[in-house]
Amino acid sequence: MQTIGVDVGGTFTDLVFCDLKTGQLAIHKVSTTPHDPSEGVLAGIRELCQQNRIDPGGIRYVFHGTTTATNSVLENKGAKAGLITNQGFRDIVHIGRHQRVEHYSIMQELPWQSRPLVQRRYRKTVGGRLAPPTGQELEPLDEAGVRRAAQELKAEGVESVAICFLFSYLNPAHELRAKAIVQAEMPDAFVTTSSFVSPQFREFERFTTASLAAFIGPKVERYIDHLDKALSDSGISGDLRIMASNGGVATPAMVSEKPTLTLLSGLAAGVLGGAWVGELVGRRRLITFDIGGTSADIGIIVDGKFAETDARSTSIAGFPLLMPMLDIHTIGAGGGSIAYVDRGGAFRVGPQSAGAVPGPAAYGRGGDQPTVTDANLVLGRLDANDFLGGSMALDAEASRRVIGGLAAQLGLPLNDAAEGVLTILNANMANAIRSRTVQKGIDPRGFALVAFGGAGPLHGAEVAAMLGIPEVIVPPHPGITSAVGLLTTDLKYDTIRTQFQVSDAVDVDRLNRDCLDMQAELARQFEADKIPAADVTWQRVGDLRYVGQGYELKIPLPGGTIDAAGLAGIWDAFHKAHAAEYGHAFEASPIEIVNVRVSGIGAMPKLTRPPAPAGGSLDAARLRTSACVFRVDGTLKSFETPVYQRAKLPVEERFEGPAIILQKDSTTVVPPRTTAMVDTSGSIIITLGDRS
Incomplete structure (x- = not known):
């Protein structure tokens, strides 16, 4: 059985093909197409099949992690949505609760007020009331009022409607009837109910979850329908399955009805991929550490079990959410994160990102801001002529120019400014891991860090050192681990x-x-x-x-x-x-x-343990030596660092850092005072020593 996993990130779209019968595995990366992610998905699948002589007609499943819903909320670019609720409760999604994210700040931003999912003029109220504890009817639904509300919303050009009544989790009858009326009046609109999206108590969170579904519903529905049809038109007759936030996959029909299922789609796939890699090397206490172009995503796995969110902490872009979701913490820290000096003179990195277009200055696409990728290139940790397996050349001079401009602002030498970018980024990521471990009574020193994503292996060892984590696991294909995770779930x-x-x-x-x-x-x-x-x-x-x-x-x-x-x-x-x-x-x-x-x-078909890598020798793997800069004992030092080709490294033979390990989908940095070894599963295990 042949399957493909496709994960769309902020900068790159990652693909992995697996023939579960023969064990054939192939990977590919293409640039993400933000204007229409499906273009990058289809282009990537076509190229992957052409390069590996794969018949698209033989593909049984396409598993897909999508950021369409996530980005719609993060960028506040959703549908013009309406809401119909009980009389007297028009502003429940505006008022929220007495609790606030920052208890003592009167200046904090409350997203449901500053950037509401449903504008107040599109929130309509109607008569009708149910009551606890059984959901008995106290007042009949005002069906004529629902019809008038629908007509008014249609006249305003509203694209989607959320129907949210009190106590509908006990009895959905009023919401179902109102939905039927609205659909009759607005046949082209996306219509959902709170009892369908999240049938549980806490009306503010339930109403907000339904509003989120209405806000992202039309865009998600159009994207999934378009992708499903485009795959079929491309000769791929296999079934499309979409990664959901709960760690499983869902059908296109289910996702179209419940678009909120996908709010952490790609992020959940990364945690699954990290868990699979950990199992292969016999580690069941893991911190998954996924760094892409725009963000770093952190998940915790204890004894093989994924941490899940609870009602206190489940949110997306600040909006509370009542949905089953893996507990994944995201910060704006990635290869494209921009380094800058703020108005107060502080040196900062992220959360703003250069994204896929124009991207870092090193990409040669017009980027003129210093980024983390530029800093890594300046310090010699990336190879300008061997990026993405040599398919993309980096502009080292452009990186030196933008990092040099930052250095001039800071009054620092070039290498100090570049290393400062990495230190700040690494500290931000270490603090994010502390918030999910130390602050919850979990000692990270008893875990292994699984570093993946395009930039995870570049930073994993230094972040682990900040936390006292003893070892870092770099998967066989770190840049596409989220895509691999798609092939490990049900x-x-x-x-x-x-x-x-x-x-x-x-x-x-x-x-x-x-x-x-x-x-x-x-x-x-x-x-x-x-x-x-x-x-x-x-x-x-x-x-x-x-x-x-x-x-x-x-x-x-x-x-x-x-x-x-x-x-x-x-x-x-x-x-x-x-x-x-x-x-x-x-x-x-x-x-x-x-x-x-x-x-x-x-149960769905899944990846099995891959065959042990053929391996080679350090001499066969060594491509050259290159000057790389690291901070040791508080001082920046340049090391003549061996650069290895990962595919030719020996298996179960330990070697010392510093070292740079190249492969198509990522670059792994083995800093000084660490050792590394390729495991029989194909993962690199970096063991940390004393780097004080």
């Missing part, structure tokens, strides 16, 4: 129901009935996607808290029928999880089951 769907049941008065029949109903709902979806029931596995999780608390912990629930013994096990697991998270537990206090989640996982 089809995954989630559903949720709010319970609000307390431990001393649990309606077990209702709990079991809801679990079975949710599983049946997902089973119908898998059947529609032609996934055999035997290939589907199920997971249950409860959101639990002590009565009176404001936020929950995720606790695994037993499969099958839950009885008294099963409940006792659930309470005990919650006490232990609470003690682990907060340092204490209240074992005499009642526990509340807030939500119950069911996940269905449909």
Whole structure:
């Protein structure tokens, strides 16, 4: 079976082909086409197939990680969206909650106010009210009001509508009826409901999640439909699968209905790819470290399990989000990050990026700002004549010119300014990792850092040294690890129901009935996607808290029928999880089951362990020596550094840094006072020594 993984990044689009029967593996990189990412996707697939004599008609699956939804939100370039809600609640998506991101700042930006997803003039209210605890109807839906609201929105040129009513997570009847009316009045509009996107309590977050779906829905739907058709027109009859934020993939139809599934699409694929690489070298406590052209993405894996976000911290561009997502922290730090002196005279790097166009000055496309890539080239850590396997030449003189301009501003020598760019960037990334580890009671020194992306292997060892992390793993194809991650996952769907049941008065029949109903709902979806029931596995999780608390912990629930013994096990697991998270537990206090989640996982074809690399010798791998600059003992020093061709390095033979290792999709830097070795899986393992 032949599969292709395609990950669209800010600068490059990465592709990997795998024949799961023969083990053939091929990779490719092309520049991203920001005006229409599908152009880069199709061009990359065509070139990959031509270069490796692959018949496009034999490709069974195309797995795709997309940034379309993410970029729409980050750039605030979504659809003209409308919202229909209950009378008196027009401004719920503006007011938000009493809590703020920065508790004591009166000048902080609140994105839902400064750049609302739905402008106030497009927020309409109608009569009708449901009430807890069962969602009974207190006031009938004003259907004529819904029709008038739809007509007004249509006249204003609104492209999409989110329908958000109070307590619809208990009873979606009013939202479903309103949706039918709006679709009749606005047949060309994208229409969604909060009970479909996120059927759980917390109305501000639920309404905002639905508004996000409306904001990005038309663009995502058009992109997916266009890509699916273009692939077919190119002779690829295989099925398209889209990476979702929950760590699984989804069908184009599901993504078109729930575009918020893709808000961390490509980032999730990177974490999966990092986990796969870690498993191959026998490491299960990992920090994934994905640096591309515009951002650095960080994920945590403990004992092979991915960290997931919770209701307190799930957000995109500052907007709260109620969706299952892997816990991935992103900062504006990448190869294209621009170095500058701010108005206060401080030396900064990022988050602004030169992107794919014009890109760093080194790319020769008109870039005139100093970037991280330019700094690496000035210090000799990139080879101007062997970038992307020699398919792209870098302009070293342009890099020296822009870094020289920065150095003049700072009053520093050229190399000091270039090394300063890297030190600031590395410190920013180390601080980001601390926020996900040290600040949560996790000691990063017990983890391995998996460094990938186009720039991850350039910076991984120095970032690890700042954190005391003992080793860095560089995957066999680091620049396309996110694309590889796409080939390691399964089809995954989630559903949720709010319970609000307390431990001393649990309606077990209702709990079991809801679990079975949710599983049946997902089973119908898998059947529609032609996934055999035997290939589907199920997971249950409860959101639990002590009565009176404001936020929950995720606790695994037993499969099958839950009885008294099963409940006792659930309470005990919650006490232990609470003690682990907060340092204490209240074992005499009642526990509340807030939500119950069911996940269905449909098995997909996956990558298997690759064959051991053929290897060679250090002499055969050595291309030349080159002057490279590193900071050692607080002083910048130039080292005559061997430059190796990765494919010819020996297997399981340790060698000392400094060294530069070249391959098509990335460059690996092995600094002084470290050692490196190629593992039998093909990964490079860099072991850190004393670099104080």
